Amino acid sequence: MTNSDNDDLGDRQLKDGRWENWDFYSRLPDDADVAKEMKDQGWNEFFSIGDGEGDLGIKTWQGKHGYLLQVADAAQFSPFLKVDTFPELMELLAKWAPAVQAASVSALIRAANDYGLHDGGVVENLAAKAAYGVGDLKEKLEKEKRQREQAAWRRRQQRGQG
Structure with missing residues (x-):
């Protein structure tokens, strides 16, 4: 053509x-x-x-x-x-x-990192979305992040006291 x-x-x-x-x-x-x-x-x-x-x-x-x-x-x-x-x-x-596929993959990667709540990479964020489902994901990730931060704070406290 x-x-x-x-x-x-x-x-x-x-x-x-x-x-x-x-x-x-x-x-x-x-x-x-x-x-x-x-x-x-x-x-x-x-x-x-x-x-x-x-x-x-x-x-x-x-x-x-x-x-x-x-x-x-x-x-x-x-x-x-x-x-x-x-x-x-x-x-x-x-x-x-191929252009549509590349745009779709880029959108998926952006969406996987939208919340910015998980310290992991794209694979971890996608796994979290798969595990928790789209509707509950943000709340669960926020809760996990708070728990990770609290655990890190407790470890720092214990090191300081021990």
Whole structure:
């Protein structure tokens, strides 16, 4: 697949192995409800990977004229990419999946260290989340931290007295 000579940042469709301009929005009024217009034009959500609401994600739609793909995060989204066949969609997904995977792993590592309550590393924090569950984790980690601090204080006291 190659880019066409006119390499702007608008929507694209793949035709004969080349990306060409294709403007999904040109048929829509300025105040259009894009999700409703997509549905009205026969585009149905196909599947998504990643988390386009936070970190990087990919959303796809299927219609009678092929497939649409859009890459998004919480702040922005890409132009639509339109392909005619499922194998072409799979090729696009294979190119984008590593970026989505890296963003997901980064988000997981950030989330594992969000509380800052455990002295261990990422593995220990993930194990604590798995052991305690998401809902009770913060309180349990806070309690463990207090207990560790109290035990350390008692050891210091005993060394000073002994």
